[in-house]
Amino acid sequence: MATTTEATAMKPGVLSLTDRLLPVATVLAFVLALWYGGAVGLNRAGAIERILPNSHPNGDWTTADLITTTLNMERPVLPAPHQVAADLYSSLVDWPLDSPRNLLYHAAVTAQSTLVGFVLGTLLGIALAAAIVHSRTLDRALLPWIVASQTVPVLAIAPIVLVILGSLGFSGVAPKATIAMYLCFFPVTVAMVQGLRAPQRIETELMHTYAASRLQAFWLLRMPSALPYLFPSLRVAIAAGVVGAMVAELPTGAQAGLGAKLLTGSYYGNTVGIWSALVMSALLGLGLTMAVAGIERLVLRQRRVG
Amino acid sequence: MSPAGSFALPRRVLGWWVLSVLLAAALGWVVPAAGTVDSASPLHLIALLVVAVVAVVNVRQVAALDGHPLLGTLAAALFGVWIVYFWQVGVTLFDVPRVLLPSPAWIAQMMVDRWDTLAGDFVQTVLKAVLVGWALGSGLGFAVGVAIDRAPFLQRGLLPIASLTSTVPLVAVAPIMVMWFGFEWPSKAAVVVLMTFFPMLVATLAGLQAAGKLERELMHSYAASYTRTLIDLRLPMAMPFLFSALKVNATLALIGAIVAEFFGSPTVGLGFRISTEAARMNMGLVWGAIVVAAVTGSVAYALLVQLERRVAFWHPSIRAQ
Numbered sequence: 163m164a165t166t167t168e169a170t171a172m173k174p175g176v177l178s179l180t181d182r183l184l185p186v187a188t189v190l191a192f193v194l195a196l197w198y199g200g201a202v203g204l205n206r207a208g209a210i211e212r213i214l215p216n217s218h219p220n221g222d223w224t225t226a227d228l229i230t231t232t233l234n235m236e237r238p239v240l241p242a243p244h245q246v247a248a249d250l251y252s253s254l255v256d257w258p259l260d261s262p263r264n265l266l267y268h269a270a271v272t273a274q275s276t277l278v279g280f281v282l283g284t285l286l287g288i289a290l291a292a293a294i295v296h297s298r299t300l301d302r303a304l305l306p307w308i309v310a311s312q313t314v315p316v317l318a319i320a321p322i323v324l325v326i327l328g329s330l331g332f333s334g335v336a337p338k339a340t341i342a343m344y345l346c347f348f349p350v351t352v353a354m355v356q357g358l359r360a361p362q363r364i365e366t367e368l369m370h371t372y373a374a375s376r377l378q379a380f381w382l383l384r385m386p387s388a389l390p391y392l393f394p395s396l397r398v399a400i401a402a403g404v405v406g407a408m409v410a411e412l413p414t415g416a417q418a419g420l421g422a423k424l425l426t427g428s429y430y431g432n433t434v435g436i437w438s439a440l441v442m443s444a445l446l447g448l449g450l451t452m453a454v455a456g457i458e459r460l461v462l463r464q465r466r467v468g
Numbered sequence: 469m470s471p472a473g474s475f476a477l478p479r480r481v482l483g484w485w486v487l488s489v490l491l492a493a494a495l496g497w498v499v500p501a502a503g504t505v506d507s508a509s510p511l512h513l514i515a516l517l518v519v520a521v522v523a524v525v526n527v528r529q530v531a532a533l534d535g536h537p538l539l540g541t542l543a544a545a546l547f548g549v550w551i552v553y554f555w556q557v558g559v560t561l562f563d564v565p566r567v568l569l570p571s572p573a574w575i576a577q578m579m580v581d582r583w584d585t586l587a588g589d590f591v592q593t594v595l596k597a598v599l600v601g602w603a604l605g606s607g608l609g610f611a612v613g614v615a616i617d618r619a620p621f622l623q624r625g626l627l628p629i630a631s632l633t634s635t636v637p638l639v640a641v642a643p644i645m646v647m648w649f650g651f652e653w654p655s656k657a658a659v660v661v662l663m664t665f666f667p668m669l670v671a672t673l674a675g676l677q678a679a680g681k682l683e684r685e686l687m688h689s690y691a692a693s694y695t696r697t698l699i700d701l702r703l704p705m706a707m708p709f710l711f712s713a714l715k716v717n718a719t720l721a722l723i724g725a726i727v728a729e730f731f732g733s734p735t736v737g738l739g740f741r742i743s744t745e746a747a748r749m750n751m752g753l754v755w756g757a758i759v760v761a762a763v764t765g766s767v768a769y770a771l772l773v774q775l776e777r778r779v780a781f782w783h784p785s786i787r788a789q
Binding site for chain 1: 527528530531532539540541543544546547548565567568569621622623624625626628629632634635636637639640641642643644646647648715718719722723726727730731732738739742743746747749751754755757758761762765766768769
């Protein structure tokens with residue numbers, strides 16, 4: 163049900179002012195106000211202790227001084243939104259695209275391993291689902307394990323995958339993409355098994371009367387009717403893939419990628435940097451999901467017209 | 469003869485089963501102890517192949533059977549046992565380095581030897597961070613969902629944002645939480661709260677809309693107050709939604725707590741164990757910690773399913789099973 167609400171939220175044309183835009187804007191404005199309030203509250207102690215004594219040696223600072231100080235600290239407990247926005251903007255504009263100080267560069271590194279893993283995981287998931295619907299043995303023996311694996315924190319295997327692939331001599335994109343791949347693969351498989359079984363009996367019997375081969379029935383009947391199941395699982399998969407790629411960047415001592423950026427930020431206590439990396443990873447997750455949703459609309463619309 | 473009550477396994481299947489177990493035991497008997505072989509002898513390989521063929525035939529036979537609801541589980545269980553068996557024998561025969569893939573026996577051995585370590589990790593990660601975070605996050609999501617039930621404006625504003633958070637890698641807030649709440653478990657619980665809050669909020673809002681027009685009008689004709697309708701009609705109807713969110717959140721909470729420990733933790737916890745022992749190439753203990761996490765996830769899910777059956781036994785979705 164989460165995915166259906168999400169789908170309606172992303173549909174264009176329903177962004178009527180009173181219906182959606184105004185409430186969302188109100189909530190966002192409230193969050194922003196809360197953020198500023200939190201920044202003042204959380205940074206207050208640090209400001210009074212470390213910064214105000216230097217700028218106002220006689221201690222004659224006013225509340226206005228305090229507020230402006232808390233909102234513009236170099237190492238705040240909670241950076242103010244405008245600081246994060248400025249840091250994000252400067253990282254995008256002031257540095258070339260291939261510089262490690264540009265967050266877009268890190269986002270691209272993470273996106274690359276996410277996308278490679280996503281494509282491989284989707285193909286693997288579809289292939290496995292096709293095998294499962296055609297083999298009773300796999301259906302009975304393997305599918306329960308795949309379904310059960312949804313209740314297990316499979317992301318915890320990431321360090322093992324990194325060690326194994328590392329000692330086999332793989333480095334760079336491959337280990338990260340592998341982790342993104344296996345996170346993408348589970349939801350796709352489960353949804354595709356459902357989708358490939360979606361055709362009604364009457365439809366499969368029609369294919370049978372046409373003397374359609376299994377392969378023809380698969381491409382002409384099962385695959386098209388599985389698409390509405392496939393795409394919601396792809397949206398889940400790509401979001402999981404981003405998390406997988408970011409986590410994969412943690413223990414490798416990777417220099418690039420949003421996960422590595424978060425980790426270095428937390429080593430050096432660079433709070434503003436962490437927050438802008440956080441915002442960037444949120445944007446990356448949103449962007450990739452929206453790209454998948456866009457492809458979904460394109461494919462399903464074509465199908466309706468054709 | 470068979471555990472399946474009145475249903476008896478066909479003789480042929482049973483025969484293959486006995487054959488496969490005997491062959492597997494024989495192969496297990498002649499496989500040299502770990503670390504004593506440089507490479508598997510051709511004879512071993514042939515024996516392995518024979519057992520594999522017999523095992524595949526047997527799993528196929530069991531999977532083809534019909535007539536008892538437990539047969540599906542039996543096929544899956546049989547498949548799982550064979551996987552573990554071939555993992556064990558294969559790792560020993562081909563002398564796979566422990567760093568790459570430790571044998572199941574070695575993992576079990578490590579889990580027994582270091583059970584106090586793993587028990588400490590379990591308490592730290594599951595009983596503290598996950599349980600507290602999961603309960604707080606789900607509870608808050610539910611409370612906010614009920615609180616804004618009468619404010620459609622807020623619902624329309626919050627729902628799109630809450631739905632979109634499922635596409636955002638929320639676990640990335642872990643370094644910030646570690647900075648705010650320190651290395652101990654509260655920072656992990658905070659990550660878990662954030663990760664579990666939104667799914668529960670979305671589920672609560674959807675669940676409260678689940679009661680049909682007919683039932684609502686009936687309550688209206690009883691002159692039932694808003695609170696009465698909420699307690700007697702709408703919350704019970706929302707139960708399946710709430711439970712599916714609780715189940716999703718159980719997995720999310722485990723992931724959140726474990727991954728948050730990758731960003732910094734005291735020297736205890738499942739995520740800490742996994743990341744540090746992996747760095748020290750002590751893969752037996754890493755796998756042990758993963759087994760603990762996996763079993764925890766499955767048990768939590770099973771418990772929630774049971775609880776749902778108890779609480780929402782009257783709901784059509786439960787009675788249909």
